Amino acid sequence: MSDRNSDVGGIPIEEVVVEAQEALRDRSQTRVPDKNWVKVLDHFKREWQIYAMLLPTLIWFVVFLYKPMYGLQIAFKDYSIFRGVAGSPWIGWxxxxxxxxxxxxxxxxxxxxxxxxxxxxxxxxxxxxxxxxxxxxxxxxxxxxxxxxxxxxxxxxxxxxxxxxxxxxxxxxxxxxxxxxxxxxxxxxxxxxxxxxxxxxxxxxxxxxxxxxxxxxxxxxxxxxxxxxxxxxxxxxxxxxxxxxxxxxxxxxxxxxxxxxxxxxxxxxxxxxxxxxxxxxxxxxxxxxxxxxxxxxxxxxxxxxxxxxxxxxxxxxxxxxxxxxxxxxxxxxxxxx
Amino acid sequence: MMNWNLYSRGDKIFAIVVSILIGMFTIATLYPFIYIAAVSFSSGFAAQAGKVVLTPINFTLEAYGYILKDPQFWISYRNTFIYTIGGTLMSLAFIIPGAYALSRPQLKGRRFFNLFVAFTMWFNAGLIPFFLNMRDLGLLDSMFGIILAFAVNAFNIILLRNFFEAIPQSFEEAARMDGANDFQVLWKVFVPLSKPAIATITLFCIVSRWNGFFWAMVLLQSEEKIPLQVFLRHTISNLSDDDEFAIVQTAAGFSAETVTAAIIVCSIIPVLIVYPFIQKYFEKGILLGGVKE
CATH class of the missing domain: 1.10.3720.10 (MetI-like)
Incomplete structure (x- = not known):
């Protein structure tokens, strides 16, 4: 149970402040077109480790839980093993x-x-x-x-x-x-x-x-x-x-x-x-x-x-x-x- | 909180009646296990005639002898250990880093990724697409397939993520000061602080692996790969209508009932051994994973 006062809509207050400061800074500066790219690159360079940690789990979810959801389309198809999920013809309801x-x-x-x-x-x-x-x-x-x-x-x-x-x-x-x-x-x-x-x-x-x-x-x-x-x-x-x-x-x-x-x-x-x-x-x-x-x-x-x-x-x-x-x-x- | 000496007569009677009822329920819970154990040590004839009630009738170890001589029993027992240990380690290898990443405020798209994970708790494609997917991946009849395909579930990730999120930032900051990167923060700060949550998840994984039956039955064909639960199922459903077995058993001192009971006893024993140690974790664990906030 976290201290409710320190949260704004579930986001820690520090994060909100930082975001607000960044937003103000952005507005006060003239935008350089590729600045966002630099920022994104910078972010990934700094934080690549958490994405590396997330990646295996994400791949697992895609392969074992989301791919079967894609396979659910056979409910609307005349499925044959030889044609596969994508190749079988649609037959509606x-x-x-x-x-x-x-x-x-x-x-x-x-x-x-x-x-x-x-x-x-x-x-x-x-x-x-x-x-x-x-x-x-x-x-x-x-x-x-x-x-x-x-x-x-x-x-x-x-x-x-x-x-x-x-x-x-x-x-x-x-x-x-x-x-x-x-x-x-x-x-x-x-x-x-x-x-x-x-x-x-x-x-x-x-x-x-x-x-x-x-x-x-x-x-x-x-x-x-x-x-x-x-x-x-x-x-x-x-x-x-x-x-x-x-x-x-x-x-x-x-x-x-x-x-x-x-x-x-x-x-x-x-x-x-x-x-x-x-x-x-x-x-x-x-x-x-x-x-x-x-x-x-x-x-x-x-x-x-x-x-x-x-x-x-x-x-x-x-x-x-x-x-x-x-x-x-x-x-x-x-x-x- | 309440003092027995302050209880009125009526309260004492109430407490005693309730205690007796609890005792009856406890005995009712325990009795089937005692009954099965008694059957397993009884002679096949006594078991078939329904003479076993509480203690073994015509005590014999024939049923155990029959089971322990079956190489398939040992193979499936070994397999269950492989699935349990390998599967649990595989789960932790995915869940711990995954939950850590999802708990980080600086993760871009954090909200989306959390939803991506949680959605699978509310909607899943069902048996058929999952099975066809496993076939397409070439993971039918594969021990590694079983270990990998059931490694992660949304509930465990969310449970651990919640626990990670509740860790005060000051712990992490101290480590960051010393120049720790995320892997080090996770390994040296978060994991030690989250022992109860990780123990709970480990427990959930072990239990579900040890007991896993349905998908092992569906996905595995080779006898040398099946776990104990599938072997037990085969035995229960085959023994009773196996004529050859019926002839053998009359000569020996066992029957389908006693053999089934003996396998049940053999597969419960490890659970009973571990059970006292895990008890303190699951009571806390179920609350961790239960209602949030």
Whole structure:
């Protein structure tokens, strides 16, 4: 956090002064035509090192992120591997027309939104509740140990998470069905039944991320002014009341910002985990846009159509993120970047 | 802040109930790992029959024996180390100088370059153009390709740039007085002062490399290049429908379940070893990278 007084619109004050002085000097002197060139050359001679440091990163961005954006034009082309991106003929919006009459694609869009909504509904409150609960635990070592453990799954790869889920939910060998049969019911083929995919997927997400997600809220809680609690104690408030009247209102801005980020990421269902957990019999509820893109493009080789679906996803995501940032700017003085 | 002795009866009950709930959630988090470990040490028959609940049934090391004898396991384990170490070093080699340059007020077009970097957080071309680009660059099935293509991301650069920007100018001026150039200022002033931020980024890189799966699966074809995660995936999806394996396993004391569990255990162990050391960094790190200002 820099000292606000020393900044003018985010630019350090020294810089503004120097610029102003230079501007005045420029105006007072008669312009020599090639003086700017000299100045630019001079600047690069003096500061070449920072440009040298920037260059590799810039090239990397161009090669690995901006060049694919150029390649996105195949969404409007009849792409053939032999003709390449530039040589393939334009066909306009044809792929998008195909997409929006394709039941599987539309289903993937619906599933993406559905799964995101479930994540929002159940996955979003989980870390908040967890943080509020951690805040009430008095025993320091107990709290520390619990935190250490619940953060752990965040660092485990989705392949392992999927491996655990597949093993635990297996119809014959899995622990879940062992319990179900103890209770006297028939085993359930969880991973082959469409109605079970979403609960398992969302539940796995909560199990993996709720702990780690609570860090942000715990930090916000730690930032609450202690004198608020002290005066509440004087007023005879109990912990439950303090949680509702002090803690939650104090961390509301953080909650709001995190919520907005989540809404901005609605199109970003963690498709890696979907790929690892779904199977043809559960596509009906499990297939999301990016998994559809993966199958159509990388597995079936319909690159152009799949790229069009990816472009649709990216544009929707972009609009959502931009809207989210505008909203967060309005709600608080904090923007996300 | 709060004193237990000042708590009322109701508050104490509340705190105890909450502590119990936290304990239950913690156990629920831990249990799947314990279960997998128990399966990995159980006999194949017991695992298949769903007898394992908390501790190994008919303790055996057959599943580990099967895994550790597989040369592919060791190859992919080695590869994961190569990707993690090489990838992290590659990331730092790009990110540290890049973030430094972007933090310099005298950089012309600084605003544009920052936007150029940040834009990729909001919009990306998606799987297909990225894949086709990798193919056009000749980086399919290339270990170097994996290391290079995932070296940089906007988030890490911006995180470090913010940290660099917050370093008071006086530190730099002292070094400049001694005639230091930008490389020296970066290396001798900024990097030592930014240890927490660099540690955080290093941590993010290590974790994402160690866990990296999807692109390794898509881009790598040769078995001698795949990382552990892809090997694990192959094993999980192949074992269960491999008839030959089913015949072998009945003779030996393992099954698809126990072998899968054993690989999971083997690939988690390094994470568990490193985890206590990194913990203090990620708690700070997530806040550094989180909401700005």
């Amino acid at each position: 044809e792929h998008f027309e195909t997409l929006f009459t394709n039941d599987q694609f539309l289903r993937a869009v619906r599933n993406t939104i559905y799964i995101s909504a479930l994540n929002l509904l159940f996955g979003f409150p989980a870390p908040i509740i967890l943080a509020l609960m951690f805040n009430e635990v008095m025993h320091a070592t107990y709290k520390r140990t619990a935190q250490t453990i619940v953060y752990l799954p965040h660092f485990i790869s989705s392949v392992i998470i999927a491996g655990i889920v597949i093993t635990a939910f297996s119809p014959s060998a899995g622990i879940v069905n062992t319990f179900i049969s103890w209770l006297g019911f028939e085993p359930i083929y969880f991973l082959t039944q469409p109605e079970w995919f979403r609960p398992i997927f969302v539940g796995t997400g909560i199990w993996q991320e709720a702990g780690f997600g609570s860090i942000v809220f715990l930090a916000a809680i730690a930032g609450v002014n202690p004198s608020l609690y002290e005066s509440a104690v004087v007023d005879g408030a109990n912990r439950w009341q303090m949680m509702w009247k002090i803690t939650i209102p104090s961390i509301l801005p953080t909650i709001l910002i995190m919520l907005i980020i989540r809404i901005g990421n609605v199109m970003e269902v963690s498709f890696e985990l979907v790929i690892l957990l779904y199977q043809p019999s559960t596509y009906e509820t499990a297939d999301v846009v990016n998994t559809w893109v993966y199958r159509q493009g990388l597995q079936s080789g319909q690159y152009d159509l799949a790229a069009a679906a990816g472009l649709f996803n990216a544009v929707v995501a972009f609009v959502l993120v931009m809207t989210a940032n505008t909203l967060s700017r309005r709600f608080s003085r904090t923007s996300l970047w």
